[in-house]
Amino acid sequence: xxxxxxxxxxxxxxxxxxxxxxxxxxxxxxxxxxxxxxxxxxxxxxxxxxxxxxxxxxxxxxxxxxxxxxxxxxxxxxxxxxxxxxxxxxxxxxxxxxxxxxxxxxxxxxxx
Amino acid sequence: xxxxxxxxxxxxxxxxxxxxxxxxxxxxxxxxxxxxxxxxxxxxxxxxxxxxxxxxxxxxxxxxxxxxxxxxxxxxxxxxxxxxxxxxxxxxxxxxxxxxxxxxxxxxxx
Numbered sequence: 295x296x297x298x299x300x301x302x303x304x305x306x307x308x309x310x311x312x313x314x315x316x317x318x319x320x321x322x323x324x325x326x327x328x329x330x331x332x333x334x335x336x337x338x339x340x341x342x343x344x345x346x347x348x349x350x351x352x353x354x355x356x357x358x359x360x361x362x363x364x365x366x367x368x369x370x371x372x373x374x375x376x377x378x379x380x381x382x383x384x385x386x387x388x389x390x391x392x393x394x395x396x397x398x399x400x401x402x403x404x405x406x
Numbered sequence: 407x408x409x410x411x412x413x414x415x416x417x418x419x420x421x422x423x424x425x426x427x428x429x430x431x432x433x434x435x436x437x438x439x440x441x442x443x444x445x446x447x448x449x450x451x452x453x454x455x456x457x458x459x460x461x462x463x464x465x466x467x468x469x470x471x472x473x474x475x476x477x478x479x480x481x482x483x484x485x486x487x488x489x490x491x492x493x494x495x496x497x498x499x500x501x502x503x504x505x506x507x508x509x510x511x512x513x514x515x516x
Contacts, residue, residue, distance in 0.1 A: 298449075327503060327504070336506070336508040336509060337450070337494065337506045337508075337509075339503055339504070342503040344501065349503070350503055385449055385450070387450075391500060391501065393438060393455070393498075394438070394440055394452050394455040395440075395452070395496070395498075395504055396452060397442075397449035397450045397451070397452075398449055399448060399449045400448075400449050402447075
């Protein structure tokens, strides 16, 4: 298996634009997590899906953030409109029933 | 009190030293305990995974879990410059999300 695949690896966008981050989890995994990592706040959980259903979205900063998982092999995290304070590295991770989680390589987002 | 506490370092050791990294936690319901290694500009990489109290060894790495004290450790023997990274502890429960420590930045000096 190729592991968790995220795209794009880097994204630079202007404030106010819509940003969509994509994730393909490991085949067979039933849990998917979106994290955000910054120097100041470390690794923060944004949202967690189990069997494609959002279980915990309490970490989503505000209504500008939304996440979907239309099927077991694909998830998106959307920010609309983006702001400079959204600049961070966004990680997707997947696991089987919340045992060990495997991370993608991340998307480095810069909002200017 | 934070759910998971971890000394952020930085920790600098000479090559060949034994490194001890630690985390404490407050939630006795945690069942899974993990250590991740994260190199600069890369995603966290799973190093060790344990389910219960006790020790687990994998090469130069030993993970130790003491549920009664709510304390986990990662030991690195014969540390190498390539071990220089940030080490994050993480814990979870079945069907629940994970909680990560803030990470300890380790530098192994040649």
